[in-house]
Amino acid sequence: MIPDEPAPAHSPDPRHGTGDTQDGRSRGRSVVLILAVAFAAVGLVSLAAILATAFLQGTVWPGFVLATYFCLPIAFLLMAALVVWSAVSRRRS
Structure with a gap:
């Protein structure tokens, strides 16, 4: 292949499935991400209410x-889990 030649169209390999497992993993990661952001937002809003x-x-x-005591640590743990999850998935690929 020369530098100016377009890359060939990628056809899915039937031996490796359709890629649905990858979509499921990214969907699961998105759910954990949304939960982490929601817990962090609730915790920070309740902390702001306490301070005000x-x-x-x-x-x-x-x-x-109670919301501050529970939501902020849960959000931190979910974010740490996302970092570990991302590192493991990069190591596998």
């Missing part, structure tokens, strides 16, 4: 405290 309430010298609702 404390700044205004009000009584902090315990639900905000």
